[in-house]
Amino acid sequence: MSEIFDPARWRPAPFLPEKEARDRALIFVVAVLCFLACLTAMGVLAANRAAAGWTGQLNGDATVIVRPKGGETPDAAAARAAEALSGATGVTEARALEPAKAYDLLRPWLGDVTDLEDLPVPRLVVVTLDARHPANAKQLNAALQSQNVDATVDDHSVWIKDIQRAGDLVRWLGVLVFLLIAAAAGAVVAFATRAGLAARRDVVEVLHLAGAEDGFIARLFLTRFARIAGLAGLIGAGAAAALGVGLRIAGGGEGLTPALPLAWSDLAAVLPCPLLAALVAAVAAQVTAMALIRDMQ
């Protein structure tokens, strides 16, 4: 012995051994779960952004298909419609599309056509809507009817609804996956607590007989597993963030792909992970330990 023990420098050692061989497996499993949870969170955020982008684009304008009334030329009808729409509230601009432009839009379906005039290409009016208070299809229809124009308004609401439905689905799936992962993490920690209590029965017994309360002993396991889970959460979140950075860089300015635009700010989704992991572990360990310790009296 090189140094004499000095009671004044003594610090109480933890009642439970700090490191156990079993812990590594637990850290691995919880870290993997946290990694998956973080990926889910980032995926949901990116999907939300994509959906918002698409609806924003679709919300910004509407297309009106104009049918000429008896004796009127299609161009005149389109011009009249554009005029009627420009005055409507919620509309920034309404512009009749030249036949050639309209044809360009249709070219992929029609192929090359030489004699454009013979084709019954409908006249289109493109309406740019006010960004803050966009007019809806009903208001546009009312504006058209007041000028006695026969037309069909397509405000893309069908598409927007679909995108919103898809977005909701992704969000709910994300929540479901999240809950499943949290439940799995809780179960794993409960299992580890059970094993830890069985392995440290001697400690529990000695503490009990020395007059420790059940809650005091349970708290030892709570703290221990919360700390382990927090560490595992840090590892899992770090790995997920690293992967996110990789995807962001590899994907260029728009993130991985335009379909799943991951933003730098989305990486912040991993931040609460260690805390949540510790919280789930704390609850699981506390509940398990309390139930078992009470029986070990």
Add this chain to the structure above:
Amino acid sequence: MRYGRGPDVLTNLSFGLAPGSFHFVTGPSGAGKSSLLKLIYLAAKPSKGLVHLFGQDTTSAPASAKPGLRRRIGVVFQDLTLLDHLSAFDNAALPLRIAGRKPADYRNDVAELLTWVGLGQRMDAMPATLAGGERQRLAIARAVVNRPDILLADEPTGNVDHEMAVRIFRLFVELNRLGTTVLIATHDQDLIARSGRPVLLLENGRITARSAPEPRPPEPRPSGPVPA
């Protein structure tokens, strides 16, 4: 009392220990000495009958009352039950920590006690590195460190030489003088004879003899164990 569905290991037992008294309980191996102590330190419940501690029936007391009662009882277990991952110092200080005392208030007392039982040089040693007698003394230090109202010791001198046995006995006497009720289960007839303290003889789960009460009147104590 009985273990599980086994036979009764203690039957028809009725005795009381005056607060502040000092008793030995002796008898052949398997007579039920350890079981009797277990009843008192609340590690076992009687299948029939009552155990009174500090004027209170423990068999009908709620579970929440147990920790409080146990903190007033120091036990030297026959199998010691030291915690292998804690140093001798940490093992000895354990009851004080559980009682919620601050390290600064008791560190020196623990060091003094360990020195007194001859472990002054081994305070930071792990139990696994201690000799049998050293472990025994550490278990005793842990049992008395919190100045319990009752001290129960199960074969506390089983692993130590005669000189240390006397020393340990003196520690118990000292504690008793300060008011602790002491009950020691032992085979050591020599120790019993030299002590001049009253003895309960336990045979086949019954008390078959009880020697004369101690000559010195005990200091008055508010409460003590009165198993019925």
